[in-house]
Amino acid sequence: MHKLTMAEAIREALREEMRRDPNVILIGEDIGIPGGWGGPFTVTQGLAEEFGNERVIDTPISETGIVGIAIGAAIMGLRPVAEVQYCDFLFCAMDQIANQAAKLRYMSGGQIKIPLVLRAPTGATGRGAQHAQSLEGLFTSIPGLKVVAPSTPYDAKGLLKSSIRDDNPVLFFEHKLLYGSKGARKERGGVELFGEVPEEDYAIPLGVADIKKKGKDITVVAKLLMLHRALEAAEELEKDGISVEVIDPRTLIPLDKETIIKSVKKTNRILIVDECPKTGGWAAEISSTVVEEAMDYLDAPIKRLCTYDVPIPFSPVLENYVIPTKERIIQTIREMLG
Amino acid sequence: MMGLGKEKLLLLYKQMLSIRLFEDRIYQLFLQGMIPSTLHQYQGEEAIAVGVCAVLNEDDFITSTHRPHGHAIAKGIPMEKIAAELFGKVTGCCRAKGGSMHIGDYSVGMLPAIAIVGSGIPIANGVALAFKLRRTKQVVVSFFGDGATNNGSFHEALNMGAIYNLPVVYVCENNFYGASTHISKVMKLENIADRASAYGIPGVVIDGMDVLEVYKVATEAVSRARDGKGPTLIECKTYRYSGHSRSDPANYRSKEELEFWKSRDPIVLFKKRLFELNILDEEADKQIKSEVEREIEKAINFAIESPSPPLEIALEDVYA
Numbered sequence: 001m002h003k004l005t006m007a008e009a010i011r012e013a014l015r016e017e018m019r020r021d022p023n024v025i026l027i028g029e030d031i032g033i034p035g036g037w038g039g040p041f042t043v044t045q046g047l048a049e050e051f052g053n054e055r056v057i058d059t060p061i062s063e064t065g066i067v068g069i070a071i072g073a074a075i076m077g078l079r080p081v082a083e084v085q086y087c088d089f090l091f092c093a094m095d096q097i098a099n100q101a102a103k104l105r106y107m108s109g110g111q112i113k114i115p116l117v118l119r120a121p122t123g124a125t126g127r128g129a130q131h132a133q134s135l136e137g138l139f140t141s142i143p144g145l146k147v148v149a150p151s152t153p154y155d156a157k158g159l160l161k162s163s164i165r166d167d168n169p170v171l172f173f174e175h176k177l178l179y180g181s182k183g184a185r186k187e188r189g190g191v192e193l194f195g196e197v198p199e200e201d202y203a204i205p206l207g208v209a210d211i212k213k214k215g216k217d218i219t220v221v222a223k224l225l226m227l228h229r230a231l232e233a234a235e236e237l238e239k240d241g242i243s244v245e246v247i248d249p250r251t252l253i254p255l256d257k258e259t260i261i262k263s264v265k266k267t268n269r270i271l272i273v274d275e276c277p278k279t280g281g282w283a284a285e286i287s288s289t290v291v292e293e294a295m296d297y298l299d300a301p302i303k304r305l306c307t308y309d310v311p312i313p314f315s316p317v318l319e320n321y322v323i324p325t326k327e328r329i330i331q332t333i334r335e336m337l338g
Numbered sequence: 339m340m341g342l343g344k345e346k347l348l349l350l351y352k353q354m355l356s357i358r359l360f361e362d363r364i365y366q367l368f369l370q371g372m373i374p375s376t377l378h379q380y381q382g383e384e385a386i387a388v389g390v391c392a393v394l395n396e397d398d399f400i401t402s403t404h405r406p407h408g409h410a411i412a413k414g415i416p417m418e419k420i421a422a423e424l425f426g427k428v429t430g431c432c433r434a435k436g437g438s439m440h441i442g443d444y445s446v447g448m449l450p451a452i453a454i455v456g457s458g459i460p461i462a463n464g465v466a467l468a469f470k471l472r473r474t475k476q477v478v479v480s481f482f483g484d485g486a487t488n489n490g491s492f493h494e495a496l497n498m499g500a501i502y503n504l505p506v507v508y509v510c511e512n513n514f515y516g517a518s519t520h521i522s523k524v525m526k527l528e529n530i531a532d533r534a535s536a537y538g539i540p541g542v543v544i545d546g547m548d549v550l551e552v553y554k555v556a557t558e559a560v561s562r563a564r565d566g567k568g569p570t571l572i573e574c575k576t577y578r579y580s581g582h583s584r585s586d587p588a589n590y591r592s593k594e595e596l597e598f599w600k601s602r603d604p605i606v607l608f609k610k611r612l613f614e615l616n617i618l619d620e621e622a623d624k625q626i627k628s629e630v631e632r633e634i635e636k637a638i639n640f641a642i643e644s645p646s647p648p649l650e651i652a653l654e655d656v657y658a
């Protein structure tokens with residue numbers, strides 16, 4: 001075991017997978033430039049030095065080209081880990097992601113597989129509307145894609161390994177405020193997050209949620225930054241004798257419904273906290289699942305605490321207002337418990 | 339001087355100085371923690387925004403990028419409104435909802451700057467299409483970086499601008515880097531302007547550190563566009579003195595390279611020229627500089643004293 005930041009844990013997973021399997025290659029903007037950054041959040045630092053520019057491939061600012069080349073390479077048996085600098089730029093490559101990566105296997109009647117990982121930093125960090133979105137929920141509505149969203153260094157390393165070894169296109173969302181990037185790339189407002197991470201090989205299977213805190217009065221489902229806010233809220237409520245169970249789904253597709261349903265059957269209440277917008281969002285999907293499968297167990301209406309349905313505003317006070325805060329989580333839970 | 343009177347020449351000089359000193363001052367304030375977010379700054383590239391915008395009328399439009407402060411000042415957004423936006427204050431040009439990367443002011447002909455690389459270029463075409471259909475004789479200029487020219491948006495837009503003969507001028511600020519990546523790593527051509535020939539429009543390479551050359555070539559391209567003769571691609575060779583953004587120490591480039599470009603500083607060069615022409619002397623230069631500094635301080639104070647945005651405006655402007 002050693003203590004790593006999220007950025008370091010992701011880097012370690014990439015390094016170990018590249019050592020293990022020569023088919024693993026990296027492709028993206030500014031990832032292997034000498035004297036550069038190692039991608040926008042330092043994750044790929046040192047990898048070009050170890051694996052050379054044949055396997056750590058710097059690209060032009062050509063998102064469609066990046067995803068397309070990764071798809072083609074994946075079809076031929078390479079295992080590309082492609083990346084965009086901010087998940088907002090996934091939209092630039094939307095055809096390749098949604099019409100190609102997600103569908104080529106199905107359309108071909110299962111002739112081909114696309115073992116591709118597409119890494120994408122998500123979440124708001126004071127940069128304004130085009131560098132701030134939380135898009136992981138949106139991609140869950142495109143059958144053919146797997147969607148992963150780790151919240152701790154341990155989960156990130158283990159889940160990235162599984163994603164790379166998976167034979168399907170996986171969108172791997174990393175929250176900018178959880179990276180723990182240091183020096184010049186440090187994010188204002190970032191969560192100080194060091195986690196114990198095994199040095200030996202381990203993988204966390206996709207589709208297995210993790211109960212990050214056990215509790216009995218109410219279930220809170222949250223991912224990424226919101227998971228940490230939910231945990232802080234739970235800790236504070238604990239002082240008042242309110243016992244919150246906090247579930248981290250870790251992967252959105254496939255989703256571990258069972259863990260959520262089981263928890264609801266125990267606590268009889270559920271709050272979903274999400275940085276994605278509310279309407280048509282991921283929280284609604286969790287909510288519907290609970291209604292379908294555990295309605296009779298509910299003692300209170302399900303609540304969704306999500307980012308308001310607006311583009312993310314620039315001013316820090318406004319950004320802070322539109323995204324769920326610890327205080328609002330606490331308040332909502334108190335209301336739900338009456 | 340190319341039909342430019344003394345007053346206009348001095349105005350170009352003053353505008354370039356305004357951009358430089360504004361950016362320097364904003365950087366200081368950023369380091370003091372008074373400005374949120376990050377900054378993509380324009381020091382070194384002033385001759386382009388100023389030389390191009392000097393050709394435009396007030397009702398002509400521009401589109402801009404993640405590096406918009408220079409374009410904003412040159413197109414005439416009051417510095418107060420720019421500064422307040424950077425501070426995240428409600429008096430900013432975008433009511434604190436845009437920020438540094440989205441500065442814009444429709445009333446002076448600058449669309450909100452677009453921070454998705456390349457995405458402003460097709461939109462500029464649409465603005466030009468409206469001008470063309472309404473026969474208004476207005477022109478639009480689209481500013482973008484070298485990095486943007488490797489994006490599909492650039493190629494689709496240049497082709498469409500060409501086939502519809504749109505009144506648009508494409509101005510590429512080639513500062514040789516897209517983020518940390520040198521252009522030679524991601525493009526086989528030496529000159530981006532060569533790409534124009536693929537779309538059947540003129541492409542010109544110019545010295546982006548020479549405001550008069552920029553002005554001259556922009557004049558020709560804007561007249562062409564206004565006369566219904568279609569778009570031009572102008573590639574301005576230039577350099578950004580800062581890192582890509584304010585969190586970038588720029589360790590991927592050499593000191594010598596930076597020093598080389600600083601020795602060709604657009605403001606120093608132009609000042610020398612104005613001295614030679616007897617249009618400017620030390621006394622007048624000092625005066626212009628202190629005037630610019632006063633304007634900047636006024637703008638900064640306005641921003642500092644402006645109120646934070648009321649929370650409810652976060653929910654406004656989503657739909658018209």
Ligand SMILES: Cc1ncc(C[n+]2csc(CCOP(=O)(O)OP(=O)(O)O)c2C)c(N)n1
Pocket residue numbers: 029061063085089092404405453454455456482483484485486487511513515516517582
């Ligand atoms: C589509 C897209 N991809 C990546 C980015 C991240 N990014 C922002 S600016 C930039 C470099 C842009 O280079 P260039 O166009 O040359 O403009 P410059 O910064 O040099 O002015 C990159 C990669 C982005 N904003 N949009």
Ligand SMILES: [Mg+2]
Pocket residue numbers: 483484485511512513514515516517
């Ligand atoms: Mg550039």
